[in-house]
Amino acid sequence: MQKNAAHDRWWQTSEAVFGIPFLASIVLQLLVPLRTPRGSLTAVFVTLGVVISIGGVILVILSRAEFARHGQRTDPGQPTTDIVSTGVFSFSRNPLYLGVAGFLIGIALALNLLWELLLLLPSLVACHYILIAPEERYLAAKFGEEYRRYAASVRRWLGRSRQK
Numbered sequence: 001m002q003k004n005a006a007h008d009r010w011w012q013t014s015e016a017v018f019g020i021p022f023l024a025s026i027v028l029q030l031l032v033p034l035r036t037p038r039g040s041l042t043a044v045f046v047t048l049g050v051v052i053s054i055g056g057v058i059l060v061i062l063s064r065a066e067f068a069r070h071g072q073r074t075d076p077g078q079p080t081t082d083i084v085s086t087g088v089f090s091f092s093r094n095p096l097y098l099g100v101a102g103f104l105i106g107i108a109l110a111l112n113l114l115w116e117l118l119l120l121l122p123s124l125v126a127c128h129y130i131l132i133a134p135e136e137r138y139l140a141a142k143f144g145e146e147y148r149r150y151a152a153s154v155r156r157w158l159g160r161s162r163q164k
Contacts, residue, residue, distance in 0.1 A: 001092050006138035007076040007131070018129055021123045025115035034114040049110025056102030062088045063095040083143055085150050093154050097127050102146075132156065 010016060028034070038045055066087035067074060075097070088095040101124060108116035139147040154160055 005077050006078050009076060012076055012095055012130055012134070014100050014127070015129065017126045018097075018104060018120075021065060021119040022104060023118060025038050025113060025119045027158040029113055032053040032115075034102065034118075035112045036114055038112065045112070046110045047106070049106040051106070052109065053103050053106025055108060056104070057101045059088060059095050059099030063099060064141050080139065080142065083139065083147055083150055085154065090154065091160060092158050093151065094132060098157055101127075106131075 007013065064074070066084055066089060068124065069087075070082050070084045072080060072082060072084055092098050103114060104120055104123075107113065108120070136151070140151075155161055
């Protein structure tokens with residue numbers, strides 16, 4: 001039986017998968033501060049963090065704009081009517097998740113929040129199992145060969161695959 005959508009629960013969103021650990025990292029940072037010594041490299045880390053965060057935000061904005069251009073919603077329970085393979089989706093099958101991860105990495109680097117970097121690792125694992133894997137199964141079941149061709153040509157996180 002084919003599902004109507006890849007996700008149908010509130011916790012099956014990037015806001016939950018990345019947001020809950022992010023909030024936990026803030027609480028942990030307040031209770032048990034964990035920072036890396038930076039010394040004279042502080043300005044480099046702050047600048048790098050700001051650049052990565054801005055890049056992540058831009059990637060999220062471009063992803064949402066491309067979805068909107070194709071009439072695709074990202075709310076849980078909403079069916080997908082088209083494979084979006086243009087714009088940022090031409091070099092990442094998951095630019096929204098990549099953008100969120102980039103934003104959080106940048107924040108962690110700029111503000112020296114080591115807890116955020118540590119909790120981002122389980123967030124990425126959860127992202128794979130809670131978000132990406134169900135989406136891939138749903139899209140393969142709904143679009144068949146068309147989705148398999150797209151998945152074979154664009155990598156899950158970043159880059160185009162070599163065509164044989």
